Amino acid sequence: MNVGIVSYGAYIPCYRIKIEEIAKVWGDNASSIIDGLMIYEKSVPDMDEDTITIAVEAARNAINRGGVNPERIEAVFTGSESHPYAVKPTSTVVAEAIGATPNLTAADFEFACKAGTAAVQACIGLAESGMIDLGLAIGSDVSQGAPGDALEYTAAAGGVAFIIGKEKTVAKIESTYSFTTDTPDFWRREGMPYPEHGGRFTGEPGYFKHVTSAASGLMDRMGTKPSDYKYAIFHQPNGKFPVRAAKMLGFSTEQIKPGLVVSRLGNTYSGSCMMGLAATLDIARPGDRIFVTAFGSGAGSDAFSIRVTDRIDEIRNGAPSVEELLANPIYINYATYAKHKGKIKL
Structure with a gap:
């Protein structure tokens, strides 16, 4: 692209x-x-x-x-x-x-x-x-x-x-890949003040099935592997899920650490994975590749392969x-x- x-x-x-x-x-x-x-x-x-x-x-x-x-x-x-x-x-x-x-x-x-x-x-x-x-x-x-x-x-x-x-x-977006199913792990009906969640469905078959399927699908499409990326970000509903997902896919703790801000922030939902990417861009250098996979209950995941350009240093402090x-x-x-x-x- x-x-x-x-x-x-x-x-x-x-x-x-x-x-x-x-x-x-x-x-x-x-x-x-x-x-x-x-x-x-x-x-x-x-x-x-x-x-x-x-x-x-x-x-x-x-x-x-x-x-x-x-x-x-x-x-x-x-x-x-x-x-x-x-x-x-x-x-x-x-x-x-x-x-x-x-x-x-x-x-x-x-x-x-x-x-x-x-x-x-x-x-x-x-x-x-x-x-x-x-x-x-x-x-x-x-x-x-x-x-x-x-x-x-x-x-x-x-x-x-x-x-x-x-x-x-x-940052150039090299490719994107999505994986989606009808999995009712989390919902809020019209007029309800608070959402409900399906308990045991949150992890499996919700989060982990969709995150790993989207991530694996993108790497298969591109012919890449975890070691091809400097950083990785996975949706952060808590501090444990993204760490486990990274290990399942073969990414290291060092790769996900810069974007793992949930422990001090909580889950910002639609902003969660994007916040991790923003935190990673704050420290990334030209040429670094970043792997990103978001998750949304209901359920689906969007994965992205991103490569940082030389212009990052020009705007970093703006x-x-x-x-x-x-x-x-x-x-x-x-x-x-x-x-x-x-x-x-x-």
């Missing part, structure tokens, strides 16, 4: 809650939860932050990092499972806020935690075909977990934006890195967290 990432940007709210604080409220064993999930704290949105505001901040950081003229953006796609409106697009608000041309196509994507990478694939197709100049693909979520549910320990907030095009790319966004957190207690997340109903 002749397209790639022209620029990227991330956004993480400054508020955090420690896993011990949540466990204390529900009488759970914090140590066993941390050992089971390998997550120590998670991000929490501010009172006035939602999927739209997070998407806008990530998009602005992408524009600023690459010095991109927003009027060149002719497609805006926002992937999320926490869009503020059931009927009214997130992407039109984002496009207006960043100053994109009105002569564009826009839509919201939904496929659990891989809606953002599905948006990336849509932008790849439009840019490769010449239908658009630049496309903006965003994964943004303020994910939900019912009080006392296991999801409450992982569901976090954050977003990542990638600008996709043919010219001045910082916006905050993921590490900078994770620094200096403001810790809150459960009562403040419940207020921020709207768990207290008046």
